[in-house]
Amino acid sequence: xxxxxxxxxxxxxxxxxxxxxxxxxxxxxxxxxxxxxxxxxxxxxxxxxxxxxxxxxxxxxxxxxxxxxxxxxxxxxxxxxxxxxxxxxxxxxxxxxxxxxxxxxxxxxxxxxxxxxxxxxxxxxxxxxxxxxxxxxxxxxxxxxxxxxxxxxxxxxxxxxxxxxxxxxxxxxxxxxxxxxxxxxxxxxxxxxxxxxxxxxxxxxxxxxxxxxxxxxxxxxxxxxxxxxxxxxxxxxxxxxxxxxxxxxxxxxxxxxxxxxxxxxxxxxxxxxxxxxxxxxxxxxxxxxxxxxxxxxxxxxxxxxxxxxxxxxxxxxxxxxxxxxxxxxxxxxxxxxxxxxxxxxxxxxxxxxxxxxxxxxxxxxxxxxxxxxxxxxxxxxxxxxxxxxxxxxxxxxxxxxxxxxxxxxxxxxxxxxxxxxxxxxxxxxxxxxxxxxxxxxxxxxxxxxxxxxxxxxx
Numbered sequence: 001x002x003x004x005x006x007x008x009x010x011x012x013x014x015x016x017x018x019x020x021x022x023x024x025x026x027x028x029x030x031x032x033x034x035x036x037x038x039x040x041x042x043x044x045x046x047x048x049x050x051x052x053x054x055x056x057x058x059x060x061x062x063x064x065x066x067x068x069x070x071x072x073x074x075x076x077x078x079x080x081x082x083x084x085x086x087x088x089x090x091x092x093x094x095x096x097x098x099x100x101x102x103x104x105x106x107x108x109x110x111x112x113x114x115x116x117x118x119x120x121x122x123x124x125x126x127x128x129x130x131x132x133x134x135x136x137x138x139x140x141x142x143x144x145x146x147x148x149x150x151x152x153x154x155x156x157x158x159x160x161x162x163x164x165x166x167x168x169x170x171x172x173x174x175x176x177x178x179x180x181x182x183x184x185x186x187x188x189x190x191x192x193x194x195x196x197x198x199x200x201x202x203x204x205x206x207x208x209x210x211x212x213x214x215x216x217x218x219x220x221x222x223x224x225x226x227x228x229x230x231x232x233x234x235x236x237x238x239x240x241x242x243x244x245x246x247x248x249x250x251x252x253x254x255x256x257x258x259x260x261x262x263x264x265x266x267x268x269x270x271x272x273x274x275x276x277x278x279x280x281x282x283x284x285x286x287x288x289x290x291x292x293x294x295x296x297x298x299x300x301x302x303x304x305x306x307x308x309x310x311x312x313x314x315x316x317x318x319x320x321x322x323x324x325x326x327x328x329x330x331x332x333x334x335x336x337x338x339x340x341x342x343x344x345x346x347x348x349x350x351x352x353x354x355x356x357x358x359x360x361x362x363x364x365x366x367x368x369x370x371x372x373x374x375x376x377x378x379x380x381x382x383x384x385x386x387x388x389x390x391x392x393x394x395x396x397x398x399x400x401x402x403x404x405x406x407x408x409x410x411x412x413x414x415x416x417x418x419x420x421x422x423x424x425x426x427x428x429x430x431x432x433x434x435x436x437x438x439x440x441x442x443x444x445x446x447x448x449x450x451x452x453x454x455x456x457x458x
Contacts, residue, residue, distance in 0.1 A: 014165075014226075015165040015166060015169070015174075017226070018161065018165055018223060018226065018227075019162065019165070019166075019174050019177060019178065021219055021220070021222055021223040021226075022092075022157075022158045022161050022162070022178070022220070022223055023158070023177060023178040023181040023182070024181060024216070024219055025092070025096065025154065025158065025216040025217075025219050025220045025223075026154055026155065026158045026178060026181070026182050026185075026216075027181040027182050027184060027185040027216075028099075028185065028212040028213050028215055028216030028219075029099050029150070029151045029154050029155075029182075029185070029213060029216060030182045030183070030184075030185030030186050030189070031185040031186075031188055031189050031208075031209050031212045031213075032099065032103050032106075032147060032151075032189075032206075032209035032210075032212065032213055033066065033147075033151055033185075033186070033189075034185075034186045034189040034190060034276065035189040035193050035205045035206060035208075035209045036062060036063070036106075036144075036193075036205075036206075037063065037189070037190065037193075037276055037277045037278075037279075037280065037298075038189070038190050038191075038193045038194050038280040038294070038295030038298070039193055039194065039197055039202060039205065040056075040059050040277075040278065040280060040281045041194075041280065041281050041284055041291050041294070042194070042197050042198070042202055042291075043059060043202065044056065044059065047115065047116075050202075051202075052110075052115040052134075052136065052202065053115055053116075054115070054134065054137065055130070055408060056404045056405075056407045056408040056411065056416075057130055057401075057404045057405055057408050058130075058133060058134060058137045058404075059404055060400045060401045060402075060403060060404020060405065061123065061133065061137055061141055061401060061404070062137055062140055062141050062144060063274070063277045063400035063401075063404070064396065064397040064398065064399070064400040064401040064404075065140075065141035065142070065144045065145045065148070065397070066144050066145060066147065066148035066151070066393070066396065066397070067145070067148055067393030067394065067396050067397035068141065068142075068145035068148070068397060069145045069146065069148065069149050070145075070148055070149055070152055070389070070390060070393040071390065071393050071394050071397055074390070075149045075152075075153075076149075076152055076153075076156075076386045076387075076389050076390035076393060077383075077386055077387070077390060079091065079095075079149070079152065079153035079156065079386055080156060080382045080383040080384075080385060080386020080387065080389075081382070081383060081386070082094070082153075083153070083156060083157055083160060083382030083383075083386070084379065084380070084381070084382035084383050088157050088160055088161050088164070088227065089223075089224040089227055089228065091153060091157045091382075092154065092157045092158075092161075092220050092223070092224070093217070093220060093221065093224065094150070094153065095149075095150040095151070095153035095154035095157055096150065096154065096213065096216055096217035096220050097150065097217065098146060098147065098149050098150025098151075098153070099147050099150035099151055099154065099213040099216070099217075100150075100210070100213045100214055100217060101146055101147075101150075102143045102144060102145070102146030102147025102148070102149070102150060103143065103147050103206065103209055103210045103213055104143070104210055105139065105140075105142060105143025105146060106140050106143035106144055106147065106206050106209075107143075107203060107206045107207055107209075107210050108139070108143075109136050109139040109140035109143060110136070110140060110202055110203045110206055111201070111203035111206070111207075113135065113136040113139060114135075114136065115134055115136050116134075117134065117135045117136065118132040118133065118134055118135070119132060119133060119134075119135045119138065120132050121133055121138070148393070152386075152389045152393065155385075155389060156382055156385035156386055156389060157382075158178060159175070159369060159372075159381075159385055160381050160382050160385065161223075162174050162175055162178060163373045163378065163381060164378070167373065167378075168454075168455070169454075169455060170314070170317050170454070170455065171317065171370050171373070171454050172313035172314065172316040172317045172366060172367065172370040172454050173310055173313045173314040173317050174313075175313055175365075175366070175369050175370050176309040176310035176311070176312065176313025176314065176365075176366045177309075177310045177313070179305070179309045179310075179313075179365050179366065179369070180305065180306045180307070180309045180310050181306075183301075183302035183303070183305045183306050183309065183361070184302065184303075184306050185212075185302075186276075186299075186302040187299045187301075187302035187303045187306070189205070189209075190276070190280070190295045190296075190298050190299035190302065191295050191296045191299035192205065192208075192295075193205040193295060194280070194291065194292055194293070194294065194295040195292055195293075196208070198291075198292050249380070249383055251377075251380070252376055252380050252383065252384050252387070255375060255376070256442055256446070257375045257439070257442055257443065257446055257448050258372075258375050258376060258384060258387075260435055260438055260439040260442060261368065261371060261372060261375060261388065261439065262387065262388045262391050262392075263391070263435050264326065264330075264368065264432060264435045264436055264439060265368060265388050265391070265392050266391045266392050266394070266395045267330075267395070267428050267429070267431050267432035267435060268329075268330060268333065268364055268368075268432050269392050269395065269396065270392070270395030270396060270399045270428050271333060271334075271337065271425045271428040271429045271432065272333065272357075272361065273396055274395075274396065274399040274400045274403055274425075275337070275425050276298055276301070277400050277403075278400075278403060278404075278407065278418075278421070279297070279298040280294045280295045280297075280298055281294070281416070282340075282418055283297045283298070283347075283350060285415070285416040285418070286345055286416075286418055287345055287346070287347045287350045288345070288347060289347055289350075297347075297350055297351060297354055298354065300351065300354040300355060300358060301354050301357050301358045301361050302358075302361070303358070304354075304355060304358025304359065304361065304362065305358050305361045305362040305365075308358065308359060308362035308363075308366075309361075309362040309365060309366045310366075311362075312325070312362055312363055312366035312367070313366040313367075313370070316366060316367045316370065316453075316454060317453060317454040317455045318453055318455060319453060320450075320451050320452045320453040320454075321451055322367035322368075322370070322371050322450040322451060323367075323371075323436070323439050323440040323443050323450040323451055324440065324451065325363055325364070325366070325367045326363075326364050326367055326368060326371075326436040326439065326440075327433065327436045327437055327440060328363060329360045329363035329364030329436075330360075330364065330429065330432040330433045330435075330436045331433055332356060332357070332359060332360035332363070333357065333360040333361075333364075333429050333432065334426060334429030334430055334432070334433060335356075336353050336356050336357045336360065337422060337425045337426040337429050338426050339353055340353060340418075340422045340425075341418075341419055341422035341423050341425075341426055343419075367450075370454060371448075371450050372384060372385065372388070374448050374449045374450060374452075375448050399424075399428075402424070403421050403424065403425075406420050406421045406424065407421055
């Protein structure tokens, strides 16, 4: 880390101000990332009932499209290299512009395109087996994929900003607060989108999301001003050892701890986020919740994590035991998914399960992301995060499409059987438990410091 970052982060006021700016920027992206999830029920309604007549498979394509460009065009790798080579200012602004443009395309597709216009396209390689798909879905998916490039680049940029300003200090707490605000964005999307769509139109939540990412861009420009002014005042240039070189990637790729963190992230989020994509309709179909408020039950999960993620992050800063906490979080996640797969349909049970899942949703992220800088040097951090996000995007792209197809095959009339889908999620959760245990074992051998506290005592 450069001398600039070391001097600046000695000011508590400055570093917490920076955290607030970048965390709000990321929160705006999270609003858009999940605003379509609670709208599945409305999108699948016939046009004469105010919907667009989508199928579960078409919704699965949209839900999984966020990772299309990141996975198939390797945009996350490109973004990580851009971040490490050009710095957090350029990469952050670029990410906000991409989010804004992708959301604008989404809004156009949902608000103005004819949902009856079908096109023949082979998407079997994505798990979509129908011979035709709505052009509206394709355009919306392209917009969401563009948004996804900016969204993931913003995520790794914000993470690197926090590491720069909080290394040796309250890093897990800072990341926990950032995650908490991101969860607030998710919760606002899950709880707010259905009533907005019902009262106004299906495109209204997307319009609000478009405004949100526009605000995020403006706020991030404020951070750029602070960062540039600090660099100009100190006039510090990084040493050659602090600069990123492509040869540095070899050390990251050969690091077994890095790959275990990567696979844990893949499994954990592949079980959790796609589940949230379908959770609103699950509440309606299996638990009999009214469609207008069904999104509020999945919203319990991010609302719970808003309070708990900073709390657990602060505990990790002072007490350590990060690898152990990861094991506990994956176990809790898996047990909840198992119960959702069982033939119980009490709405009270669903609420209780979401509360427990909210704890798991807080435990693992509060220690997973601060663990990465313990394994990967600062100059390689952008590229390392980009690889993690790239692998994660593969799961986030494929799993929703697979689950959408499974649910469509298990739909008879208005009845949807979620049992098979939930057992798929459970299998992913079990794999996450295994990987988290392996991470604890290798930490003891390699001495990464995952079990150590983050705050330096000196």
